[in-house]
Amino acid sequence: MRYSAFKVFLQGLTGNKGWQPMWREPEPKAEYDVVIIGGGGHGLATAYYLAKEFGISNIAVVEKGWIGSGNVGRNTTIIRSNYMLPGNEPFYELSLRLWEGLEQEFNYNAMISQRSILNIYHSDAQRDQFVRRANAMLLAGADAEMADADQLRKELPFLDFDNSRFPIKGGMFQRRGGTVRHDAVAWGYARGADSHGVDIIQNCEVTGINIENGTCQGVQTSRGIIKAKKVAVCVAGLSGRVMSYAGMRLPIESHVLQAFVTEGLKPVIPGVITFGAGHFYVSQSDKGGLVFGGDIDGYNTYAQRGNLPVVEDVAESGMAIMPMIGRARLLRSWGGVMDMSMDGSPFIDKTHIDGLYFNGGWCYGGFKATPASGYCYAHLLAKDVPHSTATEFRLDRFRRGHLIDEKGQGAQPNLH
Amino acid sequence: MTQYNRIDGGLIDRSRVLNFSFNGKQMQAHPGDTLASALLANGQKLVGRSFKYHRPRGIFSAGSEEPNAMVQLRSGAYLEPNTKATVVELFEGLSATSQNHRGSLEFDLMAVNDFLAPFLSTGFYYKTFMWPKKFWEKLYEPIIRTSAGLGKLSLQEDPDCYDKGFLHCDLLVIGGGPAGISAALSAGRSGAQVILADEDFIIGGRLNSEVYEIDQMAGSDWVLTAKAELETMDNVRILARTTIYGAYDHGIFGALERCNDHLASTNNKPRQILWRIYSKRSILTAGSTERSIAFGNNDRPGVMLAGSVRTYVNRFGVAPGKQVAIFTNNDDGWRTATDMAAKGVSISAVIDSREIDPRAKISGAGLFLGASVVDTTGRKGIKSITLSNGQTIECDCLAVSGGWNPNVHLSGHQRGRPEWREDIATFVPGKQLPVGMACAGAANGNLTLNSALHDGYDIAGRQMHDLGFEVAKPLTVDAEDESCEITPFWHVKESRKRAWLDLQNDVTVKDIKQSNLEGFRSVEHLKRYTTLGMATDQGKTANILALAIMAECTGKTIPQTGTTIYRPPYTPVPMGAMAGRSRGKDFRPFRLTPSHQWAEQHGAVFVETGNWLRAQWYPRRGETTWRQSVDREVEQTRKSVGICDVTTLGKIDIQGRDAAEFLNKVYVNGFAKLAVGKTRYGLMLREDGIAYDDGTTARLGEHHFVMTTTTANAVLVFRRLEFARQCLWPDLDVHLISITDGWAQYAVAGPNSRGLIRKIADKEYDLSNEAFPFMACKEISICGGTLARLFRISFSGELAYEIAVPTRFGGSLMEILMEAGKEFDVVAYGTEALGVMRIEKGHAAGNELIGQTTALNLGLDRMVSSKKDCIGKVLSQRDALNEEDANRLVGFRPVDRSHQLVAGAHFISKGNQPVMLNDEGWMTSVCFSPTLGHSIGLGFIKRGDQRKGEIVRAVNPIQNSEIEVEIVSPHFVDPEGERLRV
């Protein structure tokens, strides 16, 4: 069913009784060309692009719960491509470009809203780093803008320019950054993949990966064995658990990142704002809630919940830059389990086991990468060579010493 | 017409009158009222508008579950949006306004949405607004955003202050109703440390809302008696106005105490306190919340929860209507009828969905059994209801009871799932509870009074027994177990009109059905697709109804359909309270150097370096730009002598028999053979082979070293050294003490530095170049016997010293240095001049030690000893870190010397396109060199060490600039280091 204003109007006239399911609920077949483990944003996007762009449609996406129940459904919805390193920036810029045409492409309004992202800086040294970053972005064909404190004062008068502990000296904008209605991304890709014949199988937990003679044969699931020519793992957050079925240890730890939303308020914050002297980033959703987050809790966990010290730290940082939010109330908090990698950058790679592929290690930045991750993973699955923008996301890079460490924190995942 | 809905009784103080205003209208009420009860007393039915359709809405409940009656409280910078009128304690002068309407509350222009409702069906926005593409940010979204949100922020800084605190207890009692009070009595009597918290401003819970008797006295009087007993116990603390909003790991709870919200002004005391409560055990006695029944137009002002109507009647002495109808599926609803009738309120009808014998005789009321309400009339206040038998009944208030849901929320904050209980048709806490938690009373499904009292008492007793306390004597109270029979009835299927579930977000039964139709059948999908339960009331009155309807749609049972996960906070918590005092200048502590006061007096401009404030430069009269000051400071230092406070560098005292061996392991270069009385520069790597800190370490004795670290990494280095000491080499005898704050340390630099030091050092010390050469160190005395440490080290490249004295002398030493230096025309210099001189010397600093660079990149690879192990050694040898075209730190100067370099510019070889593929490195640090008279820079560029003399492009597209630069040695001044050694 194609969506349009006219369709909404027509359905409205007839009591909204003619809508159809956005995806089928098929039983798993015995065998597929590709089985994608994980019905999150990346897994669904991979299925969508495999079917649509790479001509492989005998695909199952197996999801242990409901689709979109992982981090695509529990993040702060930010999209941007303000990376610095050559291993990253072209990939994230590809992603942003895919976002820009996505709604028309899959006929679903995910409310991709390029209302800008701002990184505030508070010192000359930070400014120098942002100039380096901004120039890298421009060299990679992305957009960036530097703004001084005066300009910020004009655009964002509610920031604390006069009494803040760490003075706001300026910021770097990426005007094409912004936010997306996160759940709708999963739904849009699912609907698109389904329409190309992909089987989306919910409530189907993978319990094992069948490997014979170094070749992956398929998966064991709570709904039986499913054979596959290729198995594509795409379960960021739980990568360690799933890959242990294949006997692999990963350069990844699982950590929880909390996110928060306030009660609905009349819109005052135009884009995304990121604090530079603490951990805080905020935007305001189209429903009016201030959506914000901060640092990960910092300890290994698979529990989708966090603890108070981080909650309070995030609130402190929020009040530090915008003391007008003191009387806004925090309405909900939630936690997502992140694959924190050893250099803060992800993996899209083949494994040493034939037919077994891995996509993970997205840290807390996976949401914005969804389209490019799906596209590049599909490229790898279809052609067995990495996409040109994802050549560095290899599992063996630490052995070689080829680090993609944007923050320069080294092999300590909770610092990325 | 003041308070024409007042009736007798209640827990309000009628001897005093409070004046307040709503939408500018002046009204009166009494202490003990909430804003909601005060509005109802004054006959104000319409109080707000719903989120999506802007439907007129009134007061629905009497507690924190309220979905409708949201107001903006106070004004100006004190404006508090989205405040539930049902929990606002009335105070003199209170002003409130309604929100979310364009035009007046009565004539909201946005109410047009209600007529467009068929086209604004659930998720309609996912299906349209996509064409043309550009219109989203320009047109559609701005329109959507004008109708987003409910209340407004003031846009001004929150003028109130907040505090935080930490409490510890054996038992935390969450909720002060009958079960909670008896739990507190039980644990209190056994001698345990008890905290009893309740969100209301008086404890007692439903006992204040009902006419139950305990021990032959009114329930509310029994509460006072019990409270009096608890107040005599030193080991019991009662926190009223305190919501336990979250259950965190290991018995830690978050709590919000609204200490001064009930006052017109906080008088500079904290408005609210955010408590972190550490409990050994907790008992969830949070009671239960009534749910509604879905039927056509069940959202009109005047449609209320039946138990809440009772609250207004019994506790506040307010009749929410003159002619009241009751619609129930359970026995509790009947109590609303009997209580009101007893107070003389006219009951027009009792409608019970069950075919039962009447539970009471209500004079004048029609009884309709096995019947239901299918529709209502009255746009701004209910006027009549239509029953399933077609009959129409007039009423100005409809009290609805669909049964009671235990407040299980906190039991699920650690992802425990509640369990369904068929007999009371609701969810009760599951078995997987937060550590140390038990549940009792209505929160545990024991919905009747006597059982709740005993449940709380006994369970708390058992919990305290587990902790080793003696169990108190059994509870003896005389109370009844009232009837609470129920037959589930979720929605009136005959209703043709929209039937509301989530009143605030306007989610109706139809939306649930459509959600099912489109495949959003999992509870989480349902919630996310329809926005059910996402409003400020978090769906407390709506979620279970919606779940039941979804279960009906899919043919599953309710427990099979599941519930969404409960997450903190239980009720919304202000950001100000979450942040506490850490805001504005108090966001983080200030660290001040010993010369801070001197610098202030001398007009220094300060810069934040971590938490430190450091003098950045010292402007003098006549200087109009910072460059003039900095140039002067550099020139004068290089010409004569300058003083810089370098106290902020991390200083670590390292002692032990194995201290030298330890240093050998943590620095890339050797320290074992460093002579006593000597200092050495050292570089540290992370274990992954990347450089992260550098500094000098002095050997004061055979087993005694003092290490310096960079200012930024002082804490990190200390942590890593402790790790190395305790975890990697536990048998080394080495001990670390941070002495950063213990010593005031000044760099004294410049050709006349020896002369200056000579003036203050005590005479017995020979400071000649021979006796105290470059890199020497010594404990000496100065100014007639004061202990000092003298290091002959230099960051500026000049003959230089660092001199340290105990911090208490630091301020005085700065003055003495400046005084004694007058004959040399001494200058104080700040961090900018320090930076200029280090760039002139090519020393790496924070802009180069960014955690991404190796010793090789920094040109320090020859320091790495091949003869010994050190942290980071093995992994620094990986191929990709040692490639032929690795980045090298080199110097840059503009080909046209009048050009200025820019830090952050990228290097592109001449003839290449400025694109990422051709990117060869970047400029890390730049300055104007007053010594050379032009701009200079440091930067990383591929194979830089082999490209001296080459000219490359320094592109800076972000500022639309590009210049040609020449690759040069990073040592711009005195490359041979002769000045250091004179």
Next chain:
Amino acid sequence: MSEYCLEPASVLDEYKQQFNGAELRELVDVGKVSIAIPLKGEEEVEKVLADHFGIAIPTVGKSVLSEDKMVRVIRLGNDQLFVLLFDQQSDPRSFLANKFGNVAYLTDQSDSWVGLEIRGTKARQALERICMVDLHPEVFLEDHIARTLMEHLGVLIIRNGDDSFVLMSASSSAKSFLHAIITSIRNVV
């Protein structure tokens, strides 16, 4: 004699203030010395403490005050002691070094820390607003010590009386520390 004379200054100008129910003052002229116990050297340290101060070495988290109340020995960690000297030694490190010789490693910390004493009936209530350690008198007994965090600052807290606590924190952030403690008091009195 030297031409120049260094004047010592207390970090908080010898702050002292009486509040309604609490008194707060800077502790001045207290010598503070860290004593690191060499690996396997605890017995000898114990002996010095016993012989020279009549003090039994405390366990971690506790402190002992000498009988003449001039010396408080605090056990911060397994291999770390912290000694407060109240008798205005001009060079506390040397004073102790004479007694310890090679038995332990000493570091003068007198200037690294600023000390405050808070006492009075409201003292505990004020500290409740800032200190996450349970200070209930049955849990945190007299002479108990704890290092913890208050308003982003590391603090060593010692109970030195019924309603009396010593609080020590880094001297560079002394002003922020004092501000935090004063705010805590003001918020409860």
Next chain:
Amino acid sequence: MIIEHPLLGPRDMAEFVYLGDAALINRPDWQDPDAANKYYEYQYLRDNPAGLHRELWYHEQGDRSWLVVTRDTLTHEITNVELARDVAVEEGRSR
């Protein structure tokens, strides 16, 4: 979270800094013929278990001891806390 410090009793996690898997104690020998590989595995690969995890916490705002905490990553329940120094000695890191 609360960590039951073996010397100090229950302390709030806010006083601690987390590092990671306690296997980081087992730093390989730099002269091992397979040192490059062993260091790679030591520094980069993690078991990352969903269940019991032995991990390093540093009591930075306390007694400065490194602890080995055994904690369930699914429930956060802590079942054992040891001084890392003792663990290191037990695991043969003595000279």
